[in-house]
Amino acid sequence: MKTSETIDWTLSDEWPGLIEQISQGIINSRHALGMTQKELSKLTGISQSDISRIENGNANPSAKTLMRLAKALNRDIHLTFEMKTDEGQ
Template identity: 45%
Template sequence: MTAKFDDFLQEQLQNPEFSEEYNNLQPERAIIQAIIDARRTSGLTQKELSTVTGIAQGDISKLEHGNGNPSVRTLKRLAQGMGMTLRIEFLPDATESAEK
């Protein structure tokens, strides 16, 4: 099933408007995936993470499904609950430096 989605995504990315919007949403997708990966790496279920952090399991689910906008404070609480440290980076934009 993943291969079919990947093929579909590659086809859609040929559309410049779709591609631009997809690229604009990359930070949000990265945060969602980082939360999911960190929770799985820590071996916690959403319910267990909820118990440790005091963040409702439903809210954790919403974040993992892209239906939330977590604050840095919330991200820190999640990281601490998983025994991890939150790190946020600002990186040079490859397209900006290529245009200069």
């Protein structure tokens, strides 16, 4: 039985570029495998509607959700923390 993931809807306002990168990465990876959202849903247990919202940039997946998606898409997730420039401080 599929369950809808709990999604934090606030991050997209603070980091729209990050949400776009995540969304595009999932779409590109899924397309490279010739996979539909429905097929990805079956592999991950994440509802197709949640996958659609993530891909459209309308939701912010949890780290757990990203790991499940990455595993199903045979991808690694890389995260880096970099020092802010003077402009960002």
